[in-house]
Amino acid sequence: MSRYDAIIIGTGQAGPSLAERLAKAGQRVAIIERGRFGGTCVNNGCTPTKTLIASAYVARLAQRAAEYGLRAGGRLVVDMARVKARKDALVDSSRTSLENWLRSLPDVTVYAGHARFVDAHTVAVGADRLTGERIFIDVGGRPHVPNLPGLEQVSWLTNESMMDVDFLPEHLLIVGGSYVGLEFGQMYRRFGSKVTIVEMAPRLIGREDADVSDAVREILAAEEIEIRLDAKCIALEATQSGVLLRLDCATGEPVAAGTQVLLAVGRVPNTDDLGLRAAGIETDARGYIRVDEALRTSAENVYALGDCNGRGAFTHTAYNDYEIVADNLLNGTNRKVGDRIPIYGLFTDPPLGRVGLSEAEARRAGYRLLIGRMPMTRVARAREKGETQGFMKVLVDADSKHILGAAILGVGGDEAVQSLVDAMYGHLPYTEVQHGVRIHPTVCELLPTVLSELAPA
Numbered sequence: 409m410s411r412y413d414a415i416i417i418g419t420g421q422a423g424p425s426l427a428e429r430l431a432k433a434g435q436r437v438a439i440i441e442r443g444r445f446g447g448t449c450v451n452n453g454c455t456p457t458k459t460l461i462a463s464a465y466v467a468r469l470a471q472r473a474a475e476y477g478l479r480a481g482g483r484l485v486v487d488m489a490r491v492k493a494r495k496d497a498l499v500d501s502s503r504t505s506l507e508n509w510l511r512s513l514p515d516v517t518v519y520a521g522h523a524r525f526v527d528a529h530t531v532a533v534g535a536d537r538l539t540g541e542r543i544f545i546d547v548g549g550r551p552h553v554p555n556l557p558g559l560e561q562v563s564w565l566t567n568e569s570m571m572d573v574d575f576l577p578e579h580l581l582i583v584g585g586s587y588v589g590l591e592f593g594q595m596y597r598r599f600g601s602k603v604t605i606v607e608m609a610p611r612l613i614g615r616e617d618a619d620v621s622d623a624v625r626e627i628l629a630a631e632e633i634e635i636r637l638d639a640k641c642i643a644l645e646a647t648q649s650g651v652l653l654r655l656d657c658a659t660g661e662p663v664a665a666g667t668q669v670l671l672a673v674g675r676v677p678n679t680d681d682l683g684l685r686a687a688g689i690e691t692d693a694r695g696y697i698r699v700d701e702a703l704r705t706s707a708e709n710v711y712a713l714g715d716c717n718g719r720g721a722f723t724h725t726a727y728n729d730y731e732i733v734a735d736n737l738l739n740g741t742n743r744k745v746g747d748r749i750p751i752y753g754l755f756t757d758p759p760l761g762r763v764g765l766s767e768a769e770a771r772r773a774g775y776r777l778l779i780g781r782m783p784m785t786r787v788a789r790a791r792e793k794g795e796t797q798g799f800m801k802v803l804v805d806a807d808s809k810h811i812l813g814a815a816i817l818g819v820g821g822d823e824a825v826q827s828l829v830d831a832m833y834g835h836l837p838y839t840e841v842q843h844g845v846r847i848h849p850t851v852c853e854l855l856p857t858v859l860s861e862l863a864p865a
């Protein structure tokens with residue numbers, strides 16, 4: 409039996425930083441990883457997808473070269489093996505440097521293997537038994553594989569197996585019109601595949617406002633991505649050339665034929681094989697570990713951080729979980745997960761940057777709303793770049809004058825939306841943002857104009 413002050417399960421976005429911080433505070437730490445160091449973000453999520461999206465963006469710009477007065481020599485060739493090699497190089501270097509760094513930390517012991525609770529203070533990793541004063545669970549999630557009729561007949565892809573694709577699918581079918589499906593869909597269309605996105609709901613990215621999801625659909629459709637909505641019953645069949653999706657759609661043919669199919673229908677937490685019951689750790693009906701505002705589980709001195717607690721599904725939320733737990737334990741603060749303002753991006757091109765409440769959420773909460781909305785054609789920098797698709801929308805509470813939320817779908821929207829978040833954390837009235845001077849020409853410089861044209865809605 410090896411004894412530690414802290415045991416951390418998982419080396420995703422919360423675990424490694426927590427290991428270093430606890431060790432620096434004088435604790436003996438064990439960290440356990442059963443798969444590839446760095447977890448989803450580094451290996452199958454943010455890093456590889458944004459690297460591939462960068463290649464796809466260059467492909468798109470090269471196709472549009474003539475619009476910018478450039479004559480490129482001959483037909484553009486997308487070399488998928490090299491696109492993948494570029495992605496692999498970045499992923500490998502991030503993973504290796506993380507692993508080397510973790511192994512080099514004084515007072516941190518790295519275990520490779522699957523961790524399972526024996527009781528609330530004891531974890532088994534292979535033949536090893538570790539006990540810890542405190543245990544931190546950061547086990548993340550994996551792709552959800554839905555129980556669709558005919559799935560066993562075809563070989564399907566997920567965001568994980570997509571990472572091994574080094575060829576151009578002739579026609580990629582994507583089941584799921586949310587963040588992961590849309591990013592892959594646009595990327596592969598730009599590489600040269602035909603792409604069909606099939607979504608069960610009546611619109612794409614259903615948690616966004618209808619004006620946002622409609623604008624995203626129009627942007628994708630303009631690149632000749634076929635979008636099939638309202639696909640209530642989806643079944644799969646193997647064909648000679650690949651896959652046939654049977655769809656019960658409101659519009660269009662009752663089938664979609666393709667050569668490969670990607671399942672992008674959400675994620676499930678890696679909590680089913682952790683032995684949680686032996687430790688008295690409760691989950692909700694979907695397997696997410698129940699936590700309080702300080703990320704404590706139902707077992708004393710056991711915490712759950714990152715995607716597995718269901719309180720966030722992003723790298724920055726997992727990292728913020730680490731900061732909350734570490735500050736509360738080591739600095740005596742009383743930080744709470746509920747103090748976090750939701751913020752995230754959809755990395756299509758143009759990207760969608762989102763912060764705070766959506767319009768639908770703000771209406772449901774009963775706010776008296778002021779809304780500013782402007783098309784990206786009003787942004788000088790967007791016109792100069794030849795990238796004017798999208799719009800920005802800012803929501804303000806008419807009573808407190810506080811900014812409630814914003815959506816910026818447009819070039820630089822993922823960066824520009826963040827210029828509002830400090831005012832939101834600081835509870836500043838929107839007039840403070842409106843009166844601040846911005847750099848010209850940038851996307852942010854239009855925000856004061858948007859705020860000067862707020863109207864009751």
Ligand SMILES: Cc1cc2nc3c(=O)[nH]c(=O)nc-3n(C[C@H](O)[C@H](O)[C@H](O)COP(=O)(O)OP(=O)(O)OC[C@H]3O[C@@H](n4cnc5c(N)ncnc54)[C@H](O)[C@@H]3O)c2cc1C
Nearest residue numbers: 418420421442443447448449453523548714715721722723
């Ligand atoms: C395609 C895709 C794109 C994404 N893009 C973005 C993006 O652009 N921006 C963003 O913010 N987020 C993005 N995300 C989400 C982001 O990757 C996750 O929110 C983030 O990785 C969560 O971190 P985590 O620490 O909770 O879990 P993970 O990163 O999943 O890490 C969990 C780790 O725990 C290990 N583990 C699990 N069970 C055990 C066990 N029993 N024993 C030992 N080890 C175990 C796993 O092997 C894994 O390494 C994306 C996700 C996907 C799928």
